[in-house]
Amino acid sequence: MNNYNVNKEMIGSALVFVTFVFILPTLSPYFTEDCKTRIKRIKKEKCKIKVEKIEHTGTFKLIGTDPETFQHCECSDGNRWWSFYKKEIEPGDYFVKNNGEPYFKIIKKDTIIIHEEKCYSK
Incomplete structure (x- = not known):
């Protein structure tokens, strides 16, 4: 495996991490039903x-x-x-x-x- 493939895997892992840690919690109020x-x-x-x-x-x-x-x-x-x-x-x-x-x-x-x-x- 060369450095290019390792970097692609690291970028993919970083994107998944950012999505779960920052983006989903920010958007979750829009997917939940409001009380009324x-x-x-x-x-x-x-x-x-x-x-x-x-x-x-x-x-x-x-x-x-x-x-x-x-x-x-x-x-x-x-x-x-x-x-x-x-x-x-x-x-x-x-x-x-x-x-x-x-x-x-x-x-x-x-x-x-x-x-x-x-x-x-x-």
């Missing part, structure tokens, strides 16, 4: 289910019965908001996320847990 947009998206979500089973494969999925129609149904959350609280949800609980609301409820036999998504000022 996230709240709008969350308000569009809807799920009412009596939980029978919880799956954690790729997306967070609740499997159970619709309490109004008694039909089998599934609710899933791809943005991981619900999955932050997965340890609080058990089979037999009711999970309620109404359209237009920035929060969801986990209804247990003796407790109602409410988790609301909020925007905090910087």
Whole structure:
């Protein structure tokens, strides 16, 4: 290997280093969802289910019965908001996320847990 090839490899490594250390962190705010947009998206979500089973494969999925129609149904959350609280949800609980609301409820036999998504000022 001659000096020319070694220098090319070093330049390539340096470019990768600069990209990961300086450029990506600078651009990352442009690729993340701002809070108001996230709240709008969350308000569009809807799920009412009596939980029978919880799956954690790729997306967070609740499997159970619709309490109004008694039909089998599934609710899933791809943005991981619900999955932050997965340890609080058990089979037999009711999970309620109404359209237009920035929060969801986990209804247990003796407790109602409410988790609301909020925007905090910087």
